[in-house]
Amino acid sequence: MDQVYPPPSIEVHVSDRPLSVAVIGAGPAGIYAADILSKSDIETSIDLYERLPAPFGLVRYGVAPDHPRIKQIIVALYKILQRGDIRLVGNVTVGEDISIEDMREHYDAIILATGSDRDAPLDIPGVDLEGCYGAADFVSWYDGHPDYPRTWPLEAKEVAVIGVGNVALDVARMLAKHPEDLMVTEIPENVEKGLRANPITDVHIFGRRGPAQVKFTPLELRELGKVPDVDVIVYEEDFDFDDGSQEAISSSNQTKQVVNTLTDWVMRDEEPTASRRIHLHMMQSPVEILGTDRVEGIRMERNELVGDGSVKGTGEYIDYPVQAVYRAVGYFSSPITDLPFDDIRGVIPNVEGRVIEAGGDHIPGIYSTGWVKRGPVGLIGSTKSDARETITHLVEDAKAGKLDQLGDSAGVGYETMTRILDERGIKYTTWQGWEILEEFEKALGAEQGRERVKVVERDTMTAISRGEEHDGKLY
Template identity: 65%
Template sequence: MTSSRPLRVAIIGAGPAGTYAADILSKTDIETSIDIIERLPAPFGLVRYGVAPDHPRIKQIIVALANVLGRGDIRLLANVNIGTDLTLKDLGEHYDAVIFATGSFRDADLNIPGIDLDGSFGAADFVSWYDGHPDVPRTWPLTAKEVAIFGVGNVALDVARMLSKHPKDLLPTDVPANVLEVLEGSPVTDVHLFGRRGPAQVKFSPLELRELAQVPDVDVIVYPEDYDYDEGSLAAIDGHHQTKQVVKTLNDWTLREPTGASRRIHLHFLQAPHEVLGQDGKVTGVRVERTALNGDGTASGTGVFIDYPVQAVYRAVGYYGTPIEGIPFDDSKGTIANEGGRVVDGGDVVPGYYTTGWIKRGPVGLIGSTKSDAAETIQHLVDDSERLFAESKAGPEQLSPDNVFQLLKSRGVPVVEWKDWEVLDAHEKDTGEVQGRERVKVVPREEMTDIALRRD
């Protein structure tokens, strides 16, 4: 590459996907100038706002991300919204390439009767609430004694654990004060998880499943009649170490006796959601259909239905990406339309636009798997670099990194840079230390920016 200037790249989203992409790009042979533009006043995306507060082990990923963002060669521009604070036109005038790493935060739909009743919620919204996301309400209607969760993945486990765990056992974590206050008043006694297939088809990770049995004063209840293993199940157990571990744990639990704990988590398999029952517009129960395995690990309905009395329902059936106006979107997948990370429109590559992470491939894989995903996208960007220089619409003046900052300042946008985030980070940790906790999250957006920018 013989260009006399760095390649200017904007990465939209400061979660793991965007941060890994920035790190990988910064280590290529191309000289780059990289800005990570984040909508929220804090970085780290789903690691800060999508991981249950009682999982500090997973939150240690923040340390690795902070090491990248704090190096000084990658600039963070947080509290900046694409579409209002900066338009796509602005991005085209100030950058040679844009990588969208905006993730998937919305709940996928579950199209069954009654799913819109009062008392029916999306798991992603609940996760955002208990993680202190600044864009969700400060309260949550925890009034149900009995709760149903549709889904058998790690998010379903997180929701079940957070609903059933006694608040005092969350005190050492970074759970926000307003969340603790609401949890204190929860009358919940029983949480039911439903999976439409058998134990060999659940999506729990072995560690998260085992942790469920360690929650104080919470019994995990399983039902032997829900256990079935067809040829497909046996092949999955033999061929996947994690599946084997999960099945062993679930089988071991059939031999355990309840301890008489005050709260219970019930795991139901081979039961597919059929309808949310209600009265006067409110959830009063769920109806599930008993299923049977087909031999290949799939399941079909049997026509036998079971009703469970519950007063709240959470759907944890996956995440779905949010479209960005002006960027081609694949509604069937909930992702930005792309081929290997290059954004496409009707099969044609859109010059200068790339994507990575869940908004690229859908909400599959663990956080660490975003590294290989980002590497693929960055390789395509590097391969395209000569064309990016040649076809760039960025003007000479706009290419100055300071120009974008001044543009945002002129529009009254309170930009939070890395040094400002460090102020907010220290404040949360200091507040937590006084209370004997890891940190106390600041939740309101305006308070976050006031602290970060040292505004009285």
């Protein structure tokens, strides 16, 4: 059961006004942090900043469009923001449109919830060849992210996907799935056109360890086997289990379900008959991406388990002819101007959510939560508990008088910051604007018998949200 942090008690006022808090990032991490803070025992005024014109972060722009169950998370997030006590300020990039110093002048505390928005690096030869892509970039394209190109070079018949997490499965499935089977989803028109021209026949997914160590969730894996006219092929020689593998299977029902699904597939006798195939390869690590000017293949080294679930290379190499490679080896956060950043781990340095300087001291009033705090691990449940930890410390600091730095100045919070944005000509969006944009997208979908069709272009999204003119059209 979710516990309420901090526990209810007599309401505490840090001054003659509510504590003014800015949360940067309107994905699940930021919204949950804002919600938990709003229910704490200190009086607060909370503003939620988002660099895109629309809220919900990776739930809108990082989840494959054919996963409606996962997108139901948006319903819960929607209900939080619909209450009206947390104000949304969208289409504002902190560090560019406004600075951290601007915000520190007008807020008692700042919570960083900017997530992980780029691909983790893969350091092997050939990674810079044309035809080698980051999975995060491809996901942003098919999810209609406004800051990515409208086209994608879908030219390869054979493709490698490096990684065995859910993002790798999403990428493989979206590459292999026939566009007709995506027309019930919210994919934008440009994505539909791109997928219809896709000549792909084979997608090869590679994982460096064995079946007991893959990171797929059971549901995601089972769904892969239900894609129409796509065969999933698993190889018996990739199945190996050591003591560490057996321990993982016996201690985790999720791991057991994944291994059982993979075992069922490898035991099938029927020959592949579909026009497209997804090959699951395990116990192989990428060594080099082959090609002169562009991707022509990938070289993998076969591994062996060493007893504890980890692997070592065997010196046996296998070359696969592929014309494109997608790196799905994890996400990585981006730094924010004027704040510390760990370039190795890809996070903002912190101790349980309190952001720290190089010497280890907490920067007063600055906090973090979500993936930018702990790295790109964990699902929504982890995000909630993570936010509770951060908010607990923020409330402790507020009660200790460490955050009441601004006094009762009139230049505090939303009114002041939106005036500054207006003065700088920043076309920010609001929650009311998002509701207008959402109705517009739903109307586009209704014309095609779909629930929604995303508006992709940033200026169009902003104009619709603000009721302004764009490209000669008044919204």
